[in-house]
Amino acid sequence: MLRSPLDSLGHHRAATAGVVLALAASMWLVAAVGVAVFQIQQGASTWWASFSPVVYLEGGADSEEVERLRTEIEGWSEVSTVTVEGPQKMMARLKEEFGAEEVEAMGVEASMMPTALVVTPRLWRPKEVELVARLEAMEVRRSVVEVEAPAPGALDWMERGRSVAAGVLIAAAISLMASLIGFSSFLRHLQYRHRRENHLLEVFGASRWALRRPTLIRSLVLGTTAGAVAAIGFLPWVLTVDGFVEEVVGAGAMTATEMALWSVALVALGSGLGAALGWRCSRPHDVGTGAVMESLLEWENEKA
Numbered sequence: 008m009l010r011s012p013l014d015s016l017g018h019h020r021a022a023t024a025g026v027v028l029a030l031a032a033s034m035w036l037v038a039a040v041g042v043a044v045f046q047i048q049q050g051a052s053t054w055w056a057s058f059s060p061v062v063y064l065e066g067g068a069d070s071e072e073v074e075r076l077r078t079e080i081e082g083w084s085e086v087s088t089v090t091v092e093g094p095q096k097m098m099a100r101l102k103e104e105f106g107a108e109e110v111e112a113m114g115v116e117a118s119m120m121p122t123a124l125v126v127t128p129r130l131w132r133p134k135e136v137e138l139v140a141r142l143e144a145m146e147v148r149r150s151v152v153e154v155e156a157p158a159p160g161a162l163d164w165m166e167r168g169r170s171v172a173a174g175v176l177i178a179a180a181i182s183l184m185a186s187l188i189g190f191s192s193f194l195r196h197l198q199y200r201h202r203r204e205n206h207l208l209e210v211f212g213a214s215r216w217a218l219r220r221p222t223l224i225r226s227l228v229l230g231t232t233a234g235a236v237a238a239i240g241f242l243p244w245v246l247t248v249d250g251f252v253e254e255v256v257g258a259g260a261m262t263a264t265e266m267a268l269w270s271v272a273l274v275a276l277g278s279g280l281g282a283a284l285g286w287r288c289s290r291p292h293d294v295g296t297g298a299v300m301e302s303l304l305e306w307e308n309e310k311a
């Protein structure tokens with residue numbers, strides 16, 4: 008009597024659990040690293056877009072010098088626009104940041120405020136460090152009092168973080184490949200264990216689809232289960248990363264719809280990988296007459 012394709016999974020519970028957990032862990036790792044890199048990168052881009060470096064000029068700078076510096080900086084490839092803000096506008100900015108009462112208490116007047124060039128950078132991530140370095144180099148100019156820009160060290164750490172994240176993502180992809188190889192080996196092992204049933208089905212005229220079906224069913228069950236396990240472990244990770252990004256750079260968290268889509272995508276990925284590997288491993292192999300006769304004899308002996 009032919010057995011259910013899933014019986015073999017129950018007979019190899021430890022190996023089945025190991026294959027499912029290995030595939031789930033590797034899929035979770037790829038998704039977790041990918042989402043973390045994406046969220047942190049989005050947060051860094053939001054922070055960089057909201058931050059405008061400021062070049063403060065001395066009070067006696069004439070309009071020609073101010074315009075010349077504005078045109079020079081705006082001509083850099085890393086810069087989108089440069090806005091000139093006079094003492095009145097700088098006074099308004101100071102009151103907005105510290106409060107009008109606090110500014111009045113300090114005795115600061117508009118005439119004491121410098122003229123400033125507010126720089127709006129382009130979102131060319133590899134150019135961030137170059138832009139900050141060029142702006143800070145302007146402090147040697149006589150007309151430039153100070154440059155307010157992110158610390159180059161912080162931007163260097165951002166670049167290093169991206170490199171580390173890329174390396175971890177590659178390692179996660181390699182772990183996924185290793186788990187898929189183990190998955191395929193397990194499927195082939197089960198197929199070998201069921202070779203006698205396959206021989207008998209072939210003798211009695213079973214179609215190629217009928218010979219493929221048991222392995223496909225096993226692979227789909229294993230892949231879908233691994234995807235579901237990965238999705239369950241993925242949600243707490245997303246909430247942790249979202250909280251970190253929101254606290255550090257103030258970026259928006261992932262919506263519930265996006266989380267649901269990621270979870271569904273993981274389950275679908277597991278099913279797809281299982282189906283693909285199952286189809287590859289389930290190809291019927293031509294067997295010799297001796298193998299078929301051996302299977303028939305074993306079947307007759309069991310009946311006797």
